[in-house]
Amino acid sequence: NAGVTQTPKFRVLKTGQSMTLLCAQDMNHEYMYWYRQDPGMGLRLIHYSVGEGTTAKGEVPDGYNVSRLKKQNFLLGLESAAPSQTSVYFCASRRTGGDYGYTFGSGTRLTVV
Amino acid sequence: AQSVAQPEDQVNVAEGNPLTVKCTYSVSGNPYLFWYVQYPNRGLQFLLKYITGDNLVKGSYGFEAEFNKSQTSFHLKKPSALVSDSALYFCAVRPSNTGKLIFGQGTTLQVKP
Numbered sequence: 331n332a333g334v335t336q337t338p339k340f341r342v343l344k345t346g347q348s349m350t351l352l353c354a355q356d357m358n359h360e361y362m363y364w365y366r367q368d369p370g371m372g373l374r375l376i377h378y379s380v381g382e383g384t385t386a387k388g389e390v391p392d393g394y395n396v397s398r399l400k401k402q403n404f405l406l407g408l409e410s411a412a413p414s415q416t417s418v419y420f421c422a423s424r425r426t427g428g429d430y431g432y433t434f435g436s437g438t439r440l441t442v443v
Numbered sequence: 444a445q446s447v448a449q450p451e452d453q454v455n456v457a458e459g460n461p462l463t464v465k466c467t468y469s470v471s472g473n474p475y476l477f478w479y480v481q482y483p484n485r486g487l488q489f490l491l492k493y494i495t496g497d498n499l500v501k502g503s504y505g506f507e508a509e510f511n512k513s514q515t516s517f518h519l520k521k522p523s524a525l526v527s528d529s530a531l532y533f534c535a536v537r538p539s540n541t542g543k544l545i546f547g548q549g550t551t552l553q554v555k556p
Contacts, residue, residue, distance in 0.1 A: 334486075361542065370452070372533060372548040373487075380542075388543070420486060431477070432544060434486035 333357070336421050336435035343411045343442045351406040351438050353421030359433070360426045362404040363388075364396060366417040367437075373420065379404055411442045445470040447536050449547035456524045456554055464519040464532050464550045472539030476517040478508055481531040481549075490532075493517060504528070524554045 334355045343349055353362065360381050365373040375388030377396040385396045393415060395407045404423075408415060418439050422432040447468045456462045468474065475494050479487040491502025498510045508519045517534060534547040 363543075365546075370548055372447075372449075373546040375543060378543065422487075431489055431492060432487075434479075434488070436486040437484075 334421055334423055334433050334435035336438050338438060340439050343440065345411060345413060345442060347411050348409050349411065351419055353404045353435060354402055355423040356402060357423065357433065359423035361424045362398065363422045364404065364406045365420045365422065366390065367420060368417050413442045416440060416442045445538050445545055447534055447545050447547040449534055449550045451550050453551040453553060458526050458554055458556050459523050462521050462524045462552065464552060466518060466534030466547055467516045468536045469515065470536050470538040474539060475537040476510060477535040478519050479533045479535060481533065487533060526554050526556055528552060529554045
């Protein structure tokens with residue numbers, strides 16, 4: 331089924347460890363986004379990309395890096411994980427123009443201990 | 444600053460009764476407005492959107508929303524709630540000067556038998 335796939339679904343990290351979250355979409359969407367979801371705070375934009383090879387900072391970019399080497403993939407990296415990065419991470423994508431409807435992945439639940 | 448507010452953390456209704464989940468926004472221009480639903484351990488699913496035209500928008504699963512420009516509101520409604528409607532609901536707004544969505548903090552809907 332066409333959509334947005336996130337891997338892994340769950341992960342526990344120790345403080346200071348690094349990891350990469352992968353988002354893959356097969357809808358040929360230009361735009362991709364990484365959000366984090368925390369209780370009572372809704373979804374906050376971390377980084378986004380408007381096309382292959384481009385990335386930009388969102389609302390809460392500190393502590394994260396991203397790369398969009400291929401149009402279908404958007405990677406979110408944590409170089410040195412901190413407990414404050416414990417969250418549920420969602421990737422989303424959308425096509426250029428249109429009604430700006432986003433397609434979301436099912437999320438990655440990350441715990442940093 | 445542009446923002447979206449969902450004033451109720453939780454809404455409780457009895458099955459068969461009408462439900463309303465409130466959303467107000469503060470953004471410039473003529474925004475696009477969205478409602479998404481999130482079931483436990485799942486990603487966000489699109490419910491409905493307002494782009495232009497009729498202020499009453501109908502969406503998935505019998506939900507509808509009413510756009511009120513003067514009150515800058517976009518409340519989600521359903522005439523008869525089902526237990527299966529219990530979930531977390533997010534209002535989102537795309538301001539006219541950006542392609543990024545701004546999300547509210549979410550409202551948990553609890554429908555009791």
